[in-house]
Amino acid sequence: MTPPREKKLGGYRAKRDLDATPEPSVGGRSEGAGEGRFVVQEHHARSLHWDLRLERDGVLVSWAVPKGIPLDSKHNHLAVHVEDHPLEYLDFHGEIPAGNYGAGIVKIWDRGTYEAEKFRADEVIVRLHGERVSGRYALFRTDRRGRSQGGDGENWMIHRMDPPQDPEREPMPEQLEPMLAHRGELPAEADGWAFEVKWDGVRALAFVEAGRARMCGRRGVVLTGRYPEMRALGPALGSREAILDGELAAFDGAGRPSFQLLQRRMHLDSPSVVRRVATQIPVVYVIFDLLYLDGRLLLDSPYSERRAALEQLGLAGGAWTIPARNVGDGAALLAATREQGLEGVVAKQLDSRYLPGRRSRAWVKVKNAQRETLVIGGWLAGEGTRSGRLGALAVGRPEDGELRYVGRVGTGFDESELRRLGELLAPLERAGSPFAGRGGPKGAHWVTPSLRAEVEYTERTSSGLLRHPIYRGLHES
């Protein structure tokens, strides 16, 4: 017994204001429309999902699949059985205006025909013949509560019964360690190298699949909650699967990456605090490599090919950027970064493979300034507006079991960093100098030497003091 089509589409009509949405209205029975067409729509609603619709008895039996059609049999995906849609929906794509049910962009992701092996109220087995997907799929109901319990639909699962359509498909690795650069000089011969700006931030890999992005730092630390603006990478890549490599950076008013600004986000965990600080200090993901794409691991592909594939992804806009790379002229790029006050450049061999977790000579970081992690042994009060408060740090280098004073660092701070350092140093105050031979500047407030600072400088004087030291942040970890 098949209920009449008009009645089956009552749920569809009830949810929509058909005068306000471009979605099809419920017209008369479509004559001559044979059974067996299907469509999968990619629906960028409040939450990205894919809608699978199978033509059956004059309507489209429909499921919303949050992670899309599974491409292998290892992972079943949730498929929420929703209201039947009219046949006209087979061709629907466009924008459902804000304020309407399902507001957002609808794209046709795949379409074609299918044969049903089984079509029951709680289990459906079909063979799809789409432009993108072909193969045998089972849909089965997993819970009976569904709509009667206030949910929006019944929970089903979709399972691929055939082997992967692409026999060479490689599963996405769950974890990878980023490749590291060796510190050095510009290569003598620029041929065969590309040069990128070195960004001063936090290294992160983005694992993107099924419209969801997971950000991972080194040793697999998950960073997604700390940098929620990166979640939008999922919908930006749609159903594409990718592992991206890059640096999360916060930019100051002059457009330079500021590690100090980023530090104010690096230790936040409370979601509400993260959201608030993210509006004050937005983070940009500077993407420079592509390690996996749509079932292919690219680690053994040369850097030049990985970069070309990255650039073809069309990832523009949003909280991420793919910066230019410069082939052939590293010296000019290094000079430009020096003028702009940037950290330096990374030279990468065009034919080099990606070596996860390895520090390789195929990647060479060339820095404009020397940078060193130094121990804070005291502080000096400032002058003018900083009078009575922290104005400079007295720093030293551990040598032969002693702390050797190397200079005072009085620039590179902003007001909030000065305040933060003042609060961290206050409880460490002690009577005498911690430096070897009771060295250090006159009039300093001494502290127990436990905090370390990242300090940049141009060179050392003959007596071992730093020239032009600049504070670049507290050393974490």
Ligand code: MN
């Ligand atoms: Mn939908």
